Structure formats: C-alpha cells, structure tokens
Amino acid sequence: MTAVGEYIKDITETVTTIFEGMAVTFSHFVRRPSTIQYPDRIPKPVQEMLPLRYRGILEVDMDICTGCLACERVCPISCITIGIEMNKETKQRMFTHFDIDICKCMYCGLCAEACPTGSIRHSQEFEGACYNPAGLVRHFVTEPVLLYKPKKGGETEPTLAKKVEIGLKYLDEFATPDKGGGEGAAEG
Amino acid sequence: MQQLVDQLIQEGYFEGVPKDFVYTGFMVLVALLVLSFFVAPLAGITSWLERRVWARIQSRVGPNRVGPQGILQWLADGIKNLLKEDIIPTAADKRLFALAPYVVFVGFFATFVVIPFGSQLIVADLNIGILYLLAITSLVVVGILMAGWSSNNKWSLLGGMRSAAQIVSYEIPAGLALLTIVFAAGTLSMQGIIKAQGWAPWDWLLFYNPFTFAAFFLYFTAALAEGNRTPFDIPEAESELVAGYVTEYSGMRFLFFFFAEWGNLYVIGAIATTLFLGGWQIPPITDHPVLVGILQFIVFFLKAYLWVFVAMWVRGTLPRVRVDQLMSLCWKYMVPLSFICLLGTAAWMVIWPQGNRVASFVMFLIGVAILGLFFRRVRFQIRHAQPVLYWKPYI
Numbered sequence: 044m045t046a047v048g049e050y051i052k053d054i055t056e057t058v059t060t061i062f063e064g065m066a067v068t069f070s071h072f073v074r075r076p077s078t079i080q081y082p083d084r085i086p087k088p089v090q091e092m093l094p095l096r097y098r099g100i101l102e103v104d105m106d107i108c109t110g111c112l113a114c115e116r117v118c119p120i121s122c123i124t125i126g127i128e129m130n131k132e133t134k135q136r137m138f139t140h141f142d143i144d145i146c147k148c149m150y151c152g153l154c155a156e157a158c159p160t161g162s163i164r165h166s167q168e169f170e171g172a173c174y175n176p177a178g179l180v181r182h183f184v185t186e187p188v189l190l191y192k193p194k195k196g197g198e199t200e201p202t203l204a205k206k207v208e209i210g211l212k213y214l215d216e217f218a219t220p221d222k223g224g225g226e227g228a229a230e231g
Numbered sequence: 232m233q234q235l236v237d238q239l240i241q242e243g244y245f246e247g248v249p250k251d252f253v254y255t256g257f258m259v260l261v262a263l264l265v266l267s268f269f270v271a272p273l274a275g276i277t278s279w280l281e282r283r284v285w286a287r288i289q290s291r292v293g294p295n296r297v298g299p300q301g302i303l304q305w306l307a308d309g310i311k312n313l314l315k316e317d318i319i320p321t322a323a324d325k326r327l328f329a330l331a332p333y334v335v336f337v338g339f340f341a342t343f344v345v346i347p348f349g350s351q352l353i354v355a356d357l358n359i360g361i362l363y364l365l366a367i368t369s370l371v372v373v374g375i376l377m378a379g380w381s382s383n384n385k386w387s388l389l390g391g392m393r394s395a396a397q398i399v400s401y402e403i404p405a406g407l408a409l410l411t412i413v414f415a416a417g418t419l420s421m422q423g424i425i426k427a428q429g430w431a432p433w434d435w436l437l438f439y440n441p442f443t444f445a446a447f448f449l450y451f452t453a454a455l456a457e458g459n460r461t462p463f464d465i466p467e468a469e470s471e472l473v474a475g476y477v478t479e480y481s482g483m484r485f486l487f488f489f490f491a492e493w494g495n496l497y498v499i500g501a502i503a504t505t506l507f508l509g510g511w512q513i514p515p516i517t518d519h520p521v522l523v524g525i526l527q528f529i530v531f532f533l534k535a536y537l538w539v540f541v542a543m544w545v546r547g548t549l550p551r552v553r554v555d556q557l558m559s560l561c562w563k564y565m566v567p568l569s570f571i572c573l574l575g576t577a578a579w580m581v582i583w584p585q586g587n588r589v590a591s592f593v594m595f596l597i598g599v600a601i602l603g604l605f606f607r608r609v610r611f612q613i614r615h616a617q618p619v620l621y622w623k624p625y626i
Binding site for chain 2: 053
C-alpha cells in the first residue's frame with residue numbers, strides 16, 4: 044500500500060509543483076525587466092545615475108593646481124607626469140605639460156587624497172574607449188599656464204572662488220579617508 | 232488545387248508533358264511557397280518570440296533592436312548563419328553528415344501535409360492522418376541519429392543516442408494519448424476528429440471525460456520530450472554534452488536543426504489543437520465562404536500558437552531532468568497513466584456510447600476552476616514579491 048501511496052504522491056507533487064512554478068514565472072511577465080538599455084535607451088545619461096564617490100577617469104582643474112607635485116609623487120604606477128618650467132622673462136613658474144595616462148591608471152584615488160586644493164579628482168566619466176593607447180593619455184595643458192598660488196589670508200580671486208570651493212568640498216567629502224563617512228559626515 | 236491543375240492541363244498549357252510530371256511540379260511549387268512564406272517566417276518569429284518570452288521570465292529585455300521590437304532578429308541570424316563557413320570535420324562521414332539536417336527537416340516539414348488550418352485549408356486529408364503523423368515524425372530520430380553518428384565525435388554520438396532513446400520512449404505515451412482521442416472521435420483523419428468536436432469548449436475532446444483531460448497533458452509533455460525541448464533537452468544538454476548531436480555543425484546546416492525544432496513547436500501546438508481543442512471550429516456567425524475560411528485559420532492559428540507560448544513558458548520554468556529521471560518519468564509514470572486514460576475512455580464509451588454532455592460540461596467547469604486557481608496563485612506571487620509592475624508586453 045505504501046508503494047502505491049508513494050506513487051500517487053509522486054504524481055500529485057509533480058503536478059502541484061509544476062503548477063506553482065508556472066505561476067511564479069507567469070508573474071514575471073508583468074514585472075519590469077531590470078535591464079538598463081545602455082547606452083541609447085536610458086532616461087538620463089549613466090554619468091548622472093552614478094554615486095557621488097564614483098571613481099571615474101581622473102580630471103584636473105588647472106586653474107587651482109598649485110604644482111606641488113604631490114600627486115605625481117604619490118602615484119604608485121607613475122601615470123601622472125607634470126612638467127614645470129621657469130619663464131625667463133616673467134620669472135614665473137609655468138606648467139608645460141600635465142599628462143595622465145589613463146591606460147596605466149588603476150583608480151586608487153591616492154592622488155586625489157594627496158592634492159591640497161582638490162584640483163585633481165575622479166570625474167563621473169568612464170567611457171574611455173578609443174582606437175589607440177595614445178588617445179588615452181589625457182593632456183590637461185595645451186599651452187603653458189601659470190601655477191595657482193593661494194593668497195595668504197587674503198580673499199581668493201572672485202573668478203576662482205567657485206572652483207576652489209568645489210575642490211575643497213571634494214577634498215572634504217570624498218577624498219579624505221578619515222572623514223569619509225558618506226553623506227552628512229562632512230557637515231559635522 | 233487538383234481541379235486547378237486539371238483545368239490548366241485541359242486548356243493545353245502543358246502540351247506533351249506527362250501528367251505526373253505536371254502534378255509533381257505543382258506539388259514542389261506549392262511546397263516551396265508554403266516553406267518560404269509560412270513555415271520559415273513562422274519558425275523564425277517563434278525563435279525571436281521565444282527569446283523575448285524567456286527574457287521577460289528572467290527579468291531581461293531580449294532582442295529588441297533589429298526592426299520594430301526586434302521582430303526581424305531571425306532574419307539577421309539567418310543571414311549571419313548563411314555567411315558562415317560550413318565546416319565538415321575530416322573524420323566525419325561526409326555524405327551522412329551533410330544529409331542529416333535535411334532528414335530532420337523533412338521529418339518536421341512533412342507534418343504540415345495533414346495539419347488542418349481550416350475546413351478547406353488542408354493539403355491532404357488522409358484517412359490515416361494520425362498514423363501518418365506518428366510515422367513521419369519518427370523520421371526525425373533517423374536524422375538525429377545520423378547527425379550524431381556521422382560526426383565521429385563522442386559528444387555527438389552520445390547526444391544522438393540519448394535523443395533516439397528519448398524519442399522512441401516518449402512515442403509510446405504520445406501514441407497512447409492520441410489513441411485515446413481516436414477512440415473518442417472514432418476516426419484517424421484529422422478533419423474527422425475536428426468535425427467530431429464543436430466550437431464551444433465543452434464540446435471539445437479535451438473535456439470529453441476526465442481521461443482525455445489527463446491525456447492532453449500527457450500528450451503535451453510527451454510531445455515536448457519528442458521535440459527535444461527543455462526540460463527534456465538532455466540530447467543537447469550543454470553542461471554535459473557540449474551541444475549534443477549538433478556539436479560539429481556550423482552555418483546553415485546548424486540552423487536547419489533549429490529551424491526544425493522551432494517549427495516543430497508549432498506542429499505540436501497544431502496537433503494538440505486539432506485533437507483536443509476543437510481545431511478550426513468557429514461559432515456559426517457568417518456564411519461567407521472566404522470569411523469563414525479566414526476566421527477558421529485565425530482561430531486555429533491562435534489556438535496552436537497558445538501552446539507554442541506554453542512550451543516557451545515551460546522552458547523558462549523547469550530545470551532539465553537527468554537521463555534516469557527522464558526514463559523513469561516515461562516508463563514508470565507516463566506509460567501507465569496513458570494506458571489508464573486509454574482504458575478509461577474505452578470504459579466511458581461502453582457506458583455512454585453517445586458521450587456524456589453533463590460530464591463534459593462539469594469537466595469544462597473544472598478546467599475553468601483550475602485556470603482561476605492558477606491566476607489566483609499568480610496574483611499571490613505578485614503581491615508577495617511586490618515588484619515594479621510593467622504591464623506592457625513590449626519594452
């Protein structure tokens with residue numbers, strides 16, 4: 044009798060579990076697919092959907108770069124090369140080049156932590172595809188520019204004030220490991 | 232069709248050509264037309280729809296780039312496969328290797344001869360329609376075994392052998408389930424079986440008695456196994472056998488196997504519709520012959536395609552069974568159950584020779600109740616998971 048009972052139990056279990064499983068999968072027909080149709084069928088660019096501390100390709104704001112070379116020194120794989128020369132006529136130090144080799148960069152973020160003004164930082168940019176490696180070397184200096192000198196005690200130039208603010212904010216909120224406690228930690 | 236050819240011969244269009252040649256020529260022409268304008272798009276669109284349905288079950292989107300909603304994906308795939316190199320392994324038996332896909336394809340395509348799309352729309356209403364169907368689909372086994380053996384590859388051979396064992400085993404419950412219907416309808420002809428049913432669901436042979444109701448599911452399961460569909464796709468189980476008997480195939484020959492597989496889905500649906508679901512029967516609403524023909528075709532097509540959809544849905548639901556599970560399911564459960572169905576129907580016909588309309592109606596109500604219970608479970612699942620809902624079928 045037990046054999047017959049087991050036989051019938053097998054059949055009923057098969058039928059009921061398939062019935063239940065089919066109900067589960069059918070409910071998926073009315074659920075929204077979780078696919079994001081990158082890159083063209085998305086409600087807004089992916090860059091805007093990324094979290095604030097996302098480590099994208101490095102960017103440098105040359106207007107507030109002091110030329111301290113801290114980033115170049117701290118970079119573990121030397122992907123940053125900075126050239127600074129003294130201009131003979133004006134006696135001012137100028138950047139001749141500021142290159143970051145994105146091919147080598149491993150997005151460790153040490154340079155952004157070391158930067159005193161927050162001029163070098165991770166952007167939200169990640170689409171770096173190009174046809175040859177040379178294209179991945181980002182040149183931030185096209186013609187020689189002056190170094191940024193923060194005035195002691197005085198007011199910053201109004202044109203730069205905003206950029207300095209952005210840089211310091213970045214440093215405070217995202218690039219300082221001790222303070223980094225996500226949103227709200229910086230205000231405290 | 233035959234009258235048209237006869238008329239053309241009498242009007243002297245084919246002077247001096249033997250009559251048989253003309254008939255053969257027309258038959259080939261019609262077969263080509265059906266192949267290129269009905270079967271090929273049908274199999275292709277089924278392949279696309281399967282990928283979309285499967286994707287939605289897995290919370291994905293599926294192919295939606297080629298043409299509106301990706302409906303031309305099958306053309307892109309076909310062109311890609313046509314352009315690919317046709318590789319034949321040096322150790323393979325070249326003739327059999329080249330021939331096998333066509334044997335499989337013929338086994339599937341020849342079933343379209345007896346599929347009744349309408350009361351007038353059938354190639355040949357053979358008086359042994361079901362017997363023909365069982366015989367011609369067995370040709371697929373020959374093709375698969377040929378493909379597996381001639382590839383000279385252990386995966387292919389194992390896949391071919393498994394497939395042969397599976398198809399031969401499942402032929403029995405499928406055949407017995409069909410026989411149940413033959414008992415109830417009293418004929419082997421496809422049109423005769425449809426005429427034994429009515430347009431109303433309670434006149435369908437599905438609800439003839441509890442045994443035919445069970446036989447329907449037995450037939451559908453066995454047909455899925457015969458068509459090598461998931462959950463019975465062990466002949467091409469990629470985790471065990473690479474791709475089974477199609478391992479060594481490439482390009483268009485590879486595509487022919489899948490052409491047959493996807494087309495076969497529709498054939499399964501069409502047979503289920505013919506035998507159990509009233510075929511092309513429509514309510515008597517119009518007398519216009521062309522309109523009636525079109526309505527019948529639409530009704531038949533939709534009923535058959537519903538089961539194609541169910542097969543896709545089953546594929547998205549159930550995991551693949553093991554070889555021993557497959558065989559025990561067939562021999563220990565399905566064969567005895569289909570025998571019970573057969574004998575039960577026979578006894579039923581002894582007791583009620585004219586059928587029992589009350590019982591049919593009760594069976595119909597039970598069927599509706601099962602469907603209602605099913606949608607209750609679906610609603611429970613949705614409420615339970617609280618997902619983001621998206622009711623549109625497209626995305």
